[in-house]
Amino acid sequence: MINEGGKQMNAYDLIIRNGQVVTKDSIFQGDIAVKDGKISKVSATSLPGDTAEEEIDAAGLHVMPGVIDTHVHFNEPGRTEWEGLATGSRSLAAGGATSFFDMPLNSTPPVINKVNLDNKSKLADEKSVVNSYFWGGLVPQNIDDLKELHDNGVIGFKAFMSPSGIDDFDNADDETLYKGMSEIATFDSILAVHAESTVICAQLQEDKINTGKTSARDFVESRPIISEIEAVRRIISYAEATGCKLHVVHTSSKKVTDLINDAKKRGVDASIETCAHYLTLTVKDLEEKGGVAKCAPPLRDQIEVDGLWEALANNEIDMIASDHSPAPADMKNITDNFFEGWGGISGAQSTLNVLLTEGYHKRDFPLERIVEVTATNPAKRFGLEGKGALEEGYDADIILVDLNESFELKAEDLFYRHKHSPYVGKTFKGNVKTTIVGGNTIFKDGKILADK
Template identity: 45%
Template sequence: MKQFDMIIKNGTVVLPDKVKKINIAIKNGVIAAINDELSFEAERIIDASGQYVFPGMIDVHVHFSDPGREYWEGFRTGSQMMAAGGCTTFFDMPLNGIPSTIDKEALYAKSDKGNQESYTDFALWGGLVPGNENHLAELAEEGVIGFKAFLSTTGNKEFENVDDITLLNGMKIIAGLNKVLALHSESGPITDWLTAEKVKAGHVSADDYLATRPIAAEAEAVQRALYYAEVTGCPLHFVHISSAEAIEKIEEAKSKGMNVTVETCPHYLLFNQNTLREKGAVAKCAPPLRMPEEQEKLIQLLINKKFDMISSDHSPCTSDLKDPAAYNLFQAWGGISGGQFSFLSMMELALKHNIPFEHIAEWTALNPAERFGLSSKGKIAEGYDADMVLVSVDESFTVTEDNFFAKNKISVYIGHTFPCKVMSTINRGQVVYEEGVIRSEQASGKWITPKK
């Protein structure tokens, strides 16, 4: 029997504190050695010459709609899509599936489906909705990664937004459970009122949609949540933040020592309101894509490391829900399908703005792992899970329906060319994706729960 299961040689490895050409040995799904003097006695040797080796991405925010709406996206197609984009662990949100993950029975149904069909590792969020506060403790005990709530109308009857009393009660309980509450932070009263005004007047263009979800709605919701967290002591994670004003409020909270983290999504960094004007419903999301000047502010905030992590908010649907012939823009599904392209997006931004690759590894792997207690993941180091993505900056990648692995081939990224390409993705020592195809013969991902 050979000493190692796999050796990755000649790759330029993105380590936590440096980028270095070095060899990596894998045994039993774990990184066994990192040095220049390996014996190369392995069952398989991957020559990564000319490629960068990053830790596999941990995407803390995806919607796979499974079980119940797997025809939108299920664990099988969703996890294959994530693997094709260099992601080795994803966190599935509690809504869009039927039932929503708001009690332990629903959690078991989802985890069972994931264990059967996911090609990469995954974690599961629990939900905070009106009336389920007494289920939060059982969800935490059974292994949810944290909890998710909406401050604005969800458009999903199975998962309602929280009122202020539910939010305060939930925050108090979640703080006592030592968990994190993730928040979709847009003011429901502001967005609902503005939407009603526009629809009543028959104003339903791309610019009208943007006007119904202003930066003020995001900033108000963020500030209110921070006040509530200050009162209850609840750790917060703000999802898909889209404005500099909201970041200012979060930075102020951090300066006071509050337990707060924040993510943004690649689509807010690569695209803007002009994209919605040009492409229509396929570019609709909430919060919306912002004006170009706000996009530039977000990119600068990223460069200045004001975001803790990057996530996709992969939010797929069937084509009829994005069909402009059947729906006006206000009626179309408000989500962007793009989980496969988050890591490539960050690489594009790094190459364009000279962002150190170590920062990309922090945003896409290390910080998510540390925030949510995944003690064996997040970096390339001995003893850690052998989760890696090999990427070339010498080849480009143009997104087409054929190379987009999602169930429904609908995305604002279709036609976009990245100045880099994912060559292979390795999950716990197993090559899941390589040379444009899924290499695993069967699903081998597992449900990851945080260390207690």
């Protein structure tokens, strides 16, 4: 292209050449051209006559849409010493994520009204290197605030059916759930729920502690799968009664996903999320690694891990997130009482590594399905126009992955504020080489370019 002064002008800002392009439907070798932050061309043939300000030779690499992590806890403002938007978003970029949905409860104050949402959104604009979205909270005190939160851009709402562990984010009792869902349905938003039974878990925990049973296995047995099933049955009935769209987060068993899929067949508008740690870690890891592997719902036995992969193979799980819920190391130290210590996995940097290693390489899980559950489905479910796919006109949120590069995750490789994770020491096969957000390369070969 030549401008009026006779100077050579580049047609595009970026061309990615010779990569294996992965969509939810196919894989083909081709080129992708980017202009003004958008994908301008996706071609199964090379673009030899086109020029760009920057070109990337992706030969030997797979080109995929960036991961959309629908479930993180970045804790800012108020608990930035646990994790912050700067460190959290950089860890996502290093793991191939280009967007995140931040949960409302760990910030102080939590995102339960417009003022608190505005404060968090402003901080994300200043500090995050990837796209940021926010969940609003549903608590007993804020039903009158839900519509305003929706009008100001929350992706949906989050409620806890059991205690959240955060003093200023109350769990929602049945009346709050029903009234909140009735309100949310009026403006066609969605409710995400942490589904565990307060009664079942509290009584089992009390019985365990009173009899001196505080091992890792005792903790897991105090939060059994039936607790999730009871809560999911209840919330499905409220969804059917109110017409509210439902999203069940961090399901830990196929027994739970089966229940939700049965409801879908009856016409309930529901979606299912599981997490990378339920697809690779077990109770044995909790016993061996201690508090760094503690979460709620807890890790299960290998039979449940295999069951979730079966559900994924049958298209019975909609999306996979990290549920990155970090805390300082002194809050994760557990000696002999597993009921003590913060329950949350630091995993935002490793979701795609888990799926490539445990799914693609170990179980022949298709790359197209990995794209679907990490990008396409989240974008579609939550109405993110122009996200989640490598298509012309879509945002240029793109990652380049070496499927065959193996590496051992080391603590010094983590971009978290606190460099601990149950994945440290694991060998993964499949490594993110480059992360591009809105046409800008922000991560390449182990370094965050935004920090230069």
